[in-house]
Amino acid sequence: MEIFKVAIVGAGPAGYFAAQALQNSQNEERIFAIDMIERLPTPWGLVRSGVAPDHPKIKTVSKVFEKIAADPNFRLFANVEIGSDITIKNLQEKYDAVIIATGSALGKTLGIPGEDLPGSISAATFVPWYNAHPDFADLNIPLDCQNAVVIGAGNVAMDVARMLALEPSELDPTDTADHAIAALKLSSIRNVYISARRGPEHAAFTSPELRELPKLEHTNVVINRDDIEAALARVGSEIEKDVKSNLDAMMLIADSERSQHERTMHFLFQHTPKEILGTDRVEGVVYSTPQGDVTIKCGLVITAIGYQAAPIDGIPYENGKVVNIDGRVAENLYVVGWAKRGPSGVIGTNKSDAAAVVELVISDLKGPKLAGDISELLTNQSVIDQLAWQKINEAEIAAGEPLGKPRRKAVSRAEFMHLGGL
Ligand code: NAP
Numbered sequence: 001m002e003i004f005k006v007a008i009v010g011a012g013p014a015g016y017f018a019a020q021a022l023q024n025s026q027n028e029e030r031i032f033a034i035d036m037i038e039r040l041p042t043p044w045g046l047v048r049s050g051v052a053p054d055h056p057k058i059k060t061v062s063k064v065f066e067k068i069a070a071d072p073n074f075r076l077f078a079n080v081e082i083g084s085d086i087t088i089k090n091l092q093e094k095y096d097a098v099i100i101a102t103g104s105a106l107g108k109t110l111g112i113p114g115e116d117l118p119g120s121i122s123a124a125t126f127v128p129w130y131n132a133h134p135d136f137a138d139l140n141i142p143l144d145c146q147n148a149v150v151i152g153a154g155n156v157a158m159d160v161a162r163m164l165a166l167e168p169s170e171l172d173p174t175d176t177a178d179h180a181i182a183a184l185k186l187s188s189i190r191n192v193y194i195s196a197r198r199g200p201e202h203a204a205f206t207s208p209e210l211r212e213l214p215k216l217e218h219t220n221v222v223i224n225r226d227d228i229e230a231a232l233a234r235v236g237s238e239i240e241k242d243v244k245s246n247l248d249a250m251m252l253i254a255d256s257e258r259s260q261h262e263r264t265m266h267f268l269f270q271h272t273p274k275e276i277l278g279t280d281r282v283e284g285v286v287y288s289t290p291q292g293d294v295t296i297k298c299g300l301v302i303t304a305i306g307y308q309a310a311p312i313d314g315i316p317y318e319n320g321k322v323v324n325i326d327g328r329v330a331e332n333l334y335v336v337g338w339a340k341r342g343p344s345g346v347i348g349t350n351k352s353d354a355a356a357v358v359e360l361v362i363s364d365l366k367g368p369k370l371a372g373d374i375s376e377l378l379t380n381q382s383v384i385d386q387l388a389w390q391k392i393n394e395a396e397i398a399a400g401e402p403l404g405k406p407r408r409k410a411v412s413r414a415e416f417m418h419l420g421g422l
Contacts, residue, residue: 012045014337
């Protein structure tokens with residue numbers, strides 16, 4: 001029996017699914033001792049910091065992560081930063097394989113004038129803010145305007161638009177950050193424009209997300225029927241199944257009777273952003289459209305046009321991804337998830353992706369290294385291990401219970417240390 005040591009950097013879905021694939025490929029000849037290293041005080045990656053709080057079902061995958069973490073050969077080292085606390089090279093020396101699973105944390109930018117004005121932010125900032133990510137908690141998101149624009153036609157844009165256009169008390173029974181609920185309750189935003197640069201037939205929304213919009217109890221949703229008819233005419237009879245399902249869902253919204261709520265989500269198609277207007281802060285967005293230039297006045301612009309990986313010292317990056325061939329980066333260094341293939345697919349997509357990379361890891365294995373492990377390298381005294389995380393998890397769930405929430409998230413590092421008994 002040989003014991004191979006694997007370090008996984010990043011405790012999001014891709015990291016856990018890599019751990020699961022390693023655990024599933026253990027046999028009488030080999031087992032894996034897995035150390036998962038995470039920069040934040042909490043694991044679960046975008047299941048905690050990305051998934052919209054009004055989509056609790058998607059978060060139930062965390063039960064799978066906890067099962068993976070319950071294996072006696074699995075250890076969590078959260079609150080440990082690669083670069084300051086430890087380097088990738090250190091890990092490569094000590095572990096048989098190092099798997100990077102750090103996702104794509106940075107928002108892509110439009111590269112148009114005015115993008116840097118106050119009031120123009122990325123979904124990569126707004127989403128972690130409402131999800132209680134410690135690095136974003138102190139932001140002051142300008143919600144003191146009537147109109148907001150969300151640029152992009154994917155599911156992240158949809159999440160962002162919904163969060164801005166919901167009646168904020170609907171967030172009370174969710175795990176939205178307390179600071180975000182308080183700010184959204186004071187929000188003056190009543191119109192949220194979600195803008196796609198192409199027609200409805202090219203939108204990256206998925207139809208379940210579109211189909212839940214008519215169920216919003218306090219928000220009008222406006223789609224122009226002409227836009228959908230024109231899209232149907234363009235695609236003709238050879239229409240792909242997913243596109244048809246999306247257009248059907250959009251037509252249903254376009255055809256539904258207008259409700260008279262205070263808040264409205266408007267869909268704009270074939271609107272390509274050209275410039276963000278303003279002097280001291282955002283005042284509007286100029287779009288080029290088939291009918292000529294159009295300006296939408298607004299005080300907040302959120303771009304949700306995709307993500308790229310944040311660089312880590314010692315890892316080659318190109319085009320927002322870690323440079324790799326099928327997940328291989330260098331000797332005993334691998335990558336999985338969005339850092340490997342870019343920001344696409346749902347959480348479950350990472351399962352097959354990680355399993356394929358783990359097959360390569362196994363085929364590359366040599367005799368096990370006897371060079372020690374991360375615990376000999378760490379000088380950081382505030383490591384949050386699985387036991388400390390479990391205490392935090394239980395405390396958050398208990399704090400949420402009397403409030404009717406699935407959990408009340410802690411935010412500051414000091415709070416995490418306290419709850420974790422450290
Ligand atoms: P996405 O699905 O790739 O959508 C990105 C959108 O940005 C596209 O509509 C794209 O339009 C647009 N865009 C890109 N560059 C642009 C530019 N320069 N100007 C204007 N628009 C631009 O990405 P995402 O929304 O970030 O989502 C990432 C992944 O997570 C997706 O697979 C998504 O389904 C998934 N996700 C799923 C859920 C869920 O299941 N509920 C929730 C959130 C995210 P073009 O097509 O014209 O390039």
